[in-house]
């Protein structure tokens with residue numbers, strides 16, 4: 210599964226208007242709707258913050274002068290909350306003083322437009338912000354995906370693992386990790402060529418991706434011909450079964466590996482480690498345990514899974 214959140218490139222952009230004056234709010238909302246945006250609105254900073262978290266708009270148009278928490282504080286809170294921090298904010302305010310404009314930018318706004326706003330200018334600024342958010346999103350995606358297989362790369366995996374670890378610490382749920390390596394892949398490359406090797410890795414990645422079905426799972430290319438699969442909220446016994454299914458699915462792709470001493474087909478070896486995250490356990494220990502079992506699977510003849518009963522991996526030192 211993808212873990213980068215949602216983005217609106219393929220759908221209508223949602224714009225949240227936060228303004229306490231019903232006339233201004235309605236005028237902005239109609240203007241946006243006429244231009245094809247999905248417009249939602251809130252009458253106060255508190256309501257706007259709540260709606261921003263729930264609706265995840267692509268952009269916020271914010272009045273500075275609001276009753277209760279004012280526009281500046283609303284903007285600061287939007288920027289401080291990881292759930293809303295990347296949403297661009299444009300102040301659309303009747304306050305036109307330089308100090309207000311400077312304060313708006315200092316609170317984290319991307320732009321500042323004074324009322325009465327010129328419609329064409331406001332729309333151009335809005336489009337520019339949406340475009341720059343999309344470009345940032347595309348860059349972020351590119352930095353997190355493996356270019357050959359298009360599944361998450363090690364960087365994305367490390368972030369995801371850290372997040373799942375923290376979540377498991379709070380929930381007390383077990384976490385399982387599969388470390389997987391293609392068997393005799395050097396022979397495969399040497400026999401059939403590097404391009405065939407690349408295509409083979411893409412197919413293996415496809416199998417892993419299909420097994421990472423839940424929001425708490427992630428399949429990633431760890432490097433070279435090595436992959437990892439993280440299963441959140443999954444105990445050791447279930448992880449061992451999943452690993453066996455992955456191994457069997459790769460073998461049943463029936464990708465010929467003519468010189469492999471293990472099988473006629475491309476196969477994989479898998480090490481499985483599970484842990485109940487606690488202050489006595491470490492992430493590094495989980496990775497090391499999976500890697501050790503992968504090595505054992507190779508040593509025991511390849512094309513197999515090595516897993517054990519649940520373990521508490523002790524903090525090194």
Ligand SMILES: Nc1nc2c(ncn2[C@@H]2O[C@H](COP(=O)(O)OP(=O)(O)OP(=O)(O)O)[C@@H](O)[C@H]2O)c(=O)[nH]1
Pocket residue numbers: 357390391392393394395396398402403404405406407410432433434507511
């Ligand atoms: N085609 C291709 N080959 C790669 C890629 N990344 C790594 N490799 C190759 O994968 C091979 C890994 O070889 P080894 O580490 O010796 O392992 P192996 O031949 O799979 O042997 P075992 O792991 O012991 O079964 C090397 O030949 C690498 O060049 C890639 O992106 N594409």
